[in-house]
Amino acid sequence: MSSNPEDSKVTTTSSIQRRELRTLCGVGMLHAFTHVYHVALMPLYLMIHEDLKSGSMDHTTFLMTAMMTAYFMPSYWVGALADRMDRRKLLGIGLLINGAGFAAFSQVDSYIGAVLCMVVSGIGGSFYHPAATAMIADQFPQREGKAFGLVGIGASVGFLIGPVYSGWRASASETLIGAAAWRNPVMELGVAGVIAGLLFLWLAPKDCPGRNAPHTSPDHPQNKWMSSGTFVVLILTALAFSLRDFTGFGMGSLGSLFLQKAHGWSVQETGFALSMIFIGTIISNPVFGTLSDKRRFSWLAGVLVIAGFLVTTFPLLPSSFIMPVLFIYGFFFIASYPMVEAALMEAAPVAYRGRISGLFVLVGGLIGNLAHWILGWRVENLGSEAGQMSAYQSSFTTLGCLVVISLSGIFGFRYLIKVWKADEKT
Template identity: 25%
Template sequence: MLVSVYFAMYALFQLPAGFLADRVGQARLITLGTVVMGLGLVGASFASSYLFIAMGVAVSGLGGSVYHPAGMSLISDIESETTVGKAMGVHEVAGLLGNLLAPLMIGGVAALTGWRTGLRVAGIFGVLYAGVFAITTRTATQPTPAVSRSDPSSSGSPGSFRKRVFQAIRIPIALWVLGLVLAKFAFTLQTYGVRTYATSYAVVRTAMSTGMANGALGMFLAGGAITTLWFGSLADRYDRLHLITVMFLVAGILIGVTALIPGQPLVFVGWFFVLGMAVYATLPVVNTLISEYATQESSGSLFGIVQTASALGGVIGPALFGGLAEKTGLVVAYPAIAVVCGVACLGAFLTKQDIF
C-alpha cells in the first residue's frame, strides 16, 4: 500500500514538475524536490499511525517526482549533441546502481536499528545531498524565455483548447510527441514486466530456491548497467531511431526465446544477463532521442510528458502481466511480454513523422 502511495504521487506530478523546470530552472527544482523527499521520509519515521506514515510517504513521492523530468532536462540542456548520449548512459547506470545498493544499505540500517532509523538516515542523507547539489550546480542553465516553434499553436490565434494546453507547456501538437511517449511507455512496460516476475519465473522454470533465483534478477540489472553505458555512447554516433527500432526488436525476440532456454540454473541466470543487456539497450537511446527533439525552453515539459508515460508503464506493466499470469500461468505470460516491443516500434515510426 505504501509503495502504491509513493508511486501514485510520483506519477501524478511528473508533468507539473517538467512544466516548473522550464520556468524556475532544473537545478533549483531538483534541490527543492530532494529536500521535500527527505523531509517526507523523516516525517514518516516519526509517525504515530499508519495514516501519518502514508502522508509522509506521499510527501516523499511528491518530492521525488521532480527528479527525472528536471534531471534529464538539465542533462539535455548542458550537454552537446555529441556527448548527450554518453551522459544519459552514465545517468542511467547510476540509477541502476542505486536500485541495487539502496535496499542493501538502507535495509541494512533498518535491520540493525529499526525501520524508523532507516527512514531517518535516508531522509537526512537526501537533505544533505540537496545542499551539495545546490552548491555544485550554481552555474547550471537557467530557464529560457519561450520562443516560437513551427506549430500552429504558437501563432497567437485562439485555436482549440488542446492547442492552448500544449502551448502552455511549450510542446507542439505533433506525432513525434506521441511517438516518444509510446516508446518510453513501452520500454517501462516491458522492463517492469520482466523485472517484477524474473525471480518467480526462474523458480517456476528451474526449481531454484527464491534466494538463488534472485540472482537472475541481479544478473538482469548487471547486464542492463553495462549495455546502458555502451549504447549511450552509440547514440552519439549512430541514427537513434534505427538503434531504438533494432534493439526493441532484438529485446522482443530474446524475451520470447526465454521460453526455450534450458532449465539448468547457471544457464538460466546467465541468460538473464544477456536479456538485461538487450532490454536496457534502448533506455539511453530513447532519452537521447527525446533530448534531440527538445529545445532548451521546453525540455522540462517534454521530459515531463514522456516521464509521465514512463511512470504509467511502470504501474501498468506488473499489473497487466500479473493478471495474464493468473489466467495462463507464468510460463506462458512471461514470454508474452515480447509483444510490447511492437508498441515501441510503432512509437519509433511515429517519431519520424512531421508536426501536424
C-alpha cells in the same frame, strides 16, 4: 601587460569542462538515488506483506504503484518549472522530499500510512527527470546520447544497489526481528537520499534555462509544438514507449515473485538476481548512448528486439541460467533509455524541453507503472499454481511482445524531429 588570447581560451575551456564534470557527477548521483527507491522494495514484498498485514499480495505491490503514480503525475508541471527556474534547486529539493518520504515509510504501522509515505516520496522523485533531462540536453548539445548514457551510469548504480542492499540488509536482521526486518534498509536508504540532496544543493553548479533558450513569444514559431497534430503524435509516441516501461517495471515485480514462489529463492538471493539486470548497464548505457548519436533508431531497435526475446524465454530457463540471462537482458534493455531521452531532446525546441520531457514521462510512466499492480494481481490469482514455473509463461510472453511493439514509437520520433526542426529553421 597584454593577456594571451590562447591562455584565455584554454582557461575558458577548462572551466567549461569542470562545470560539465560537476553536472554529470551531480546529476548522476541524483539519478542513482531516484532509482534506488524504485527497486529497493522489490525483494521485500513478502516481508512487507506479512509485517503490515496488507491483505492480498496486489495490495502490497500497489505500494510501488502508488509511489510511481505520484512520481509521474506532476511531471509536466515540474517540466514547466524546469523551463523557467534554476534546475539545481528543483533537483536537490526533489531528492530531499523523495528520501524523507521513503524514510518515513519505514516507521509506519498501517497500510494507509504506508501508501501516504509512498505518495510523498514519489512526488519528490517527480522532480528529477523533467529537470535533469532538460539540463543535460542544454549543456551537451550534439552530444545528447553520450551525455545521457554517462548520467545513466547513475541509474545503473542505483538499480544495482537498491535490491542488493535491501535484500542483504533485511536478511541479515530477519532472524532477530522477523518480518519487520524490511524497515532497516528502507530507513537507511531514505536518510542517505536526504544527505545526498543537501550535498547536491551545496556543490552542483547553477543552471538557468533562460540563458540557453531562444526568444519566445505567443506568436513565436516554436509554439507550434502545441498544435493539435503534433501534440497527438507526442502522446502516441509516449504511449508506445510506455509499453517498454510496462515490461521494465513488470520484470522487477513479476521477476521477484516468480523467483521466490516458483524457484523458492530467498529474499537475499532474489535481490542479488534482480541486481544482475543493472550491472552490465554501467557499460552499455554510455556505449550505446554514444553510438546512438550517429544511428540512433537502428541501435534502439536492435537492443529492444533482443530484450523482448529474452523476456519471453525467461520462465523456461533452468535456475543456473537465470542470473546470466538477467544480466544480458538488462545490458540491452536499459540501454534504450538514454537513446529514447536523446531522441526526444534532439527533437524538442530548447525553450520547451522541460515540459516536453515532463509530458512524455507523465503519459508513458502512468501506463508503465500499472505493471506492479496488474502483475501482483495476476500472481495472486494463480493460487496453488503460483509455485509452477509454467504458470508464468503467458505473463512473460506478453511482456516480451510489448517491448517489440513499443518500437512503433520510432515513427513518432521521426515525425516530431521533422516538424520541430523545420519549425526552428523557419
